[in-house]
Amino acid sequence: xxxxxxVEGLRVDYLTAGEPFTAVRDISFEIQPNxxxxxxxxxxxxxxxxAYALMRLHKPPALVRRGRILFEGRDVLSFSDKDxxxxxxxxxxxxxxxxxxxxxxxxxxxxxFYDMLRAHGPITKAEAQDRTAHMLEMVGIPADRMHxxxxxxxxxxxxRVALALALTLQPKLIIMDEPTTALDVVVQxxxxxxxxxxxxxxxxxVLFITHDIALMAQISDRIxxxxxxxxxxxxxxxxxxxxxxxxxxxxxxxxxPILAKRPKGARHAV
Amino acid sequence: xxxxxPILSLDNLSKTFTLRPAFGRATKVHALRNxxxxxxxxxxxxxxxESGSGKSTVGRMIVGHHTPTSGRILFEGQDIAELTTRADQMRYRQAVQMVFQDPFSALNPAHTIRHHLLxxxxxxxxxxxxxxxxxxxxxxxxxxxxxxxxxxxxxxSGGQRQRVNFxxxxxxxxxxxxADEPTSMLDVSIRKSILGLMQRLKDxxxxxLLYITHDIATAEYLAxxxxxxxxxxxxxxxPTAEVVGAPQHGYTKLLRAAVPxxxxxLTGSDAGFAAEARQVRDxxxxxxxxxxxxxxxxxxxxxxxxAHA
Numbered sequence: 001x002x003x004x005x006x007v008e009g010l011r012v013d014y015l016t017a018g019e020p021f022t023a024v025r026d027i028s029f030e031i032q033p034n035x036x037x038x039x040x041x042x043x044x045x046x047x048x049x050x051a052y053a054l055m056r057l058h059k060p061p062a063l064v065r066r067g068r069i070l071f072e073g074r075d076v077l078s079f080s081d082k083d084x085x086x087x088x089x090x091x092x093x094x095x096x097x098x099x100x101x102x103x104x105x106x107x108x109x110x111x112x113f114y115d116m117l118r119a120h121g122p123i124t125k126a127e128a129q130d131r132t133a134h135m136l137e138m139v140g141i142p143a144d145r146m147h148x149x150x151x152x153x154x155x156x157x158x159x160r161v162a163l164a165l166a167l168t169l170q171p172k173l174i175i176m177d178e179p180t181t182a183l184d185v186v187v188q189x190x191x192x193x194x195x196x197x198x199x200x201x202x203x204x205x206v207l208f209i210t211h212d213i214a215l216m217a218q219i220s221d222r223i224x225x226x227x228x229x230x231x232x233x234x235x236x237x238x239x240x241x242x243x244x245x246x247x248x249x250x251x252x253x254x255x256x257p258i259l260a261k262r263p264k265g266a267r268h269a270v
Numbered sequence: 271x272x273x274x275x276p277i278l279s280l281d282n283l284s285k286t287f288t289l290r291p292a293f294g295r296a297t298k299v300h301a302l303r304n305x306x307x308x309x310x311x312x313x314x315x316x317x318x319x320e321s322g323s324g325k326s327t328v329g330r331m332i333v334g335h336h337t338p339t340s341g342r343i344l345f346e347g348q349d350i351a352e353l354t355t356r357a358d359q360m361r362y363r364q365a366v367q368m369v370f371q372d373p374f375s376a377l378n379p380a381h382t383i384r385h386h387l388l389x390x391x392x393x394x395x396x397x398x399x400x401x402x403x404x405x406x407x408x409x410x411x412x413x414x415x416x417x418x419x420x421x422x423x424x425x426x427s428g429g430q431r432q433r434v435n436f437x438x439x440x441x442x443x444x445x446x447x448x449a450d451e452p453t454s455m456l457d458v459s460i461r462k463s464i465l466g467l468m469q470r471l472k473d474x475x476x477x478x479l480l481y482i483t484h485d486i487a488t489a490e491y492l493a494x495x496x497x498x499x500x501x502x503x504x505x506x507x508x509p510t511a512e513v514v515g516a517p518q519h520g521y522t523k524l525l526r527a528a529v530p531x532x533x534x535x536l537t538g539s540d541a542g543f544a545a546e547a548r549q550v551r552d553x554x555x556x557x558x559x560x561x562x563x564x565x566x567x568x569x570x571x572x573x574x575x576x577a578h579a
């Protein structure tokens with residue numbers, strides 16, 4: 001099986017007044033079709049920089065110094081601006097940590113869908129409305145909320161809207177950068193199960209970035225552990241949970257306060 | 271044990287905010303509904319709930335940012351609304367300190383750590399030698415006493431800044447610290463060390479802690495007692511071992527089940543959780559009619575109009 005995305009020896013520097021700061025040090029990994037790859041690490045380890053660089057959303061002073069990003073064999077780093085605009089969102093999309101910042105506060109939800117749809121092909125307003133309604137219902141939001149502004153929705157609903165926006169053009173890869181960190185655990189669980197359900201239904205890959213490795217272990221197929229710009233360990237979720245081989249992975253596990261024991265018959269397990 | 275007076279008691283505390291938008295009608299938000307809690311000296315009480323459950327409002331009322339709409343706050347048996355002399359008010363404000371969620375905005379970026387701590391020391395411990403006291407306090411919160419004082423807040427990591435905030439509470443000789451999500455903006459890898467610090471302050475200095483959090487796992491780690499809030503009401507409270515270990519109220523059970531467990535794989539085919547979450551939320555939002563004692567000290571709410579799940 002050929003990889004959907006492969007990253008080879010990617011290095012990202014931030015130019016500073018002094019020496020350039022290397023945020024991502026020659027990392028390589030692959031994402032297979034329909035796979036969820038988790039990328040875990042502390043803040044400042046470079047995981048978000050990887051996410052931005054993959055979509056070529058990184059801006060100066062960040063600079064990709066070395067390496068290749070291949071999406072279905074095509075070299076993303078050599079895309080022209082026009083290619084990029086067409087490629088972004090229709091083939092790879094992104095859900096950010098804070099939906100408060102990724103949604104425009106002055107536009108209704110529908111308006112944001114309409115903008116995005118128009119940018120990717122001719123569409124009438126009525127068609128766009130149907131499409132928006134369908135997407136919102138898919139993530140569990142009543143269709144009439146499309147005429148609301150973001151501030152009229154709760155944090156969980158906004159994150160669902162961001163997810164619906166990312167799914168509308170049926171991309172093959174969705175990058176999720178701490179998508180549920182700002183939400184409480186119950187809402188977090190609901191949204192992640194929604195993501196898994198949609199993945200079964202639509203079929204897409206996910207690059208899931210978080211610092212919560214317990215959460216990551218629950219949904220990822222494979223997990224990469226990052227520290228100081230390097231992937232120190234990458235393996236299946238089961239292996240990272242039960243037999244981490246790198247000391248740093250073990251120290252991450254030890255740093256987590258984990259509930260002593262589960263209530264019997266952990267409901268809704270699998 | 272039972273004869274001990276709580277250091278802090280909330281007695282039927284309610285808070286209603288009235289929102290008056292520039293246009294349109296004013297709306298009322300019932301942030302707290304008849305909350306009663308006791309915090310015993312030298313112990314930690316965790317106040318757990320989702321965002322918007324009213325847990326931060328409780329903390330803010332205790333330190334006097336908001337005044338109760340009804341109900342009383344008792345500090346060592348005395349109603350804080352009746353502290354009218356300036357000396358009494360000073361004593362209370364000194365004894366009760368707050369540590370906020372955001373360690374970045376809680377310190378003045380223009381001043382050094384020395385300034386932050388010396389100010390608190392000179393106001394509340396004028397008799398002590400400032401340099402010695404500064405050193406001792408920094409050692410207490412496990413910061414380097416030689417290099418830290420000259421630093422500015424931006425030169426410290428989030429975890430170190432949170433330690434400075436605790437140091438400031440120690441500098442005024444606080445006896446009760448209200449910690450509102452002190453670890454949730456910190457990295458997972460240093461979260462536990464801040465919890466460890468709070469544990470040590472409690473055990474070695476006899477400080478009482480009101481630990482406000484949405485993370486039930488850290489509550490279990492730190493607190494002897496736990497109260498769970500939902501939509502402004504306490505739905506379950508009691509010893510942490512029972513509330514978190516064997517929850518009885520539907521909402522606590524839901525919260526417990528949602529904590530990420532690395533050994534439990536999630537799947538998309540399971541719609542049961544979302545359906546149950548919706549149902550439990552609807553049931554738990556009803557007014558609490560009474561608290562029922564299920565075992566000594568462990569109380570769960572009985573909701574009006576609907577029996578809980």
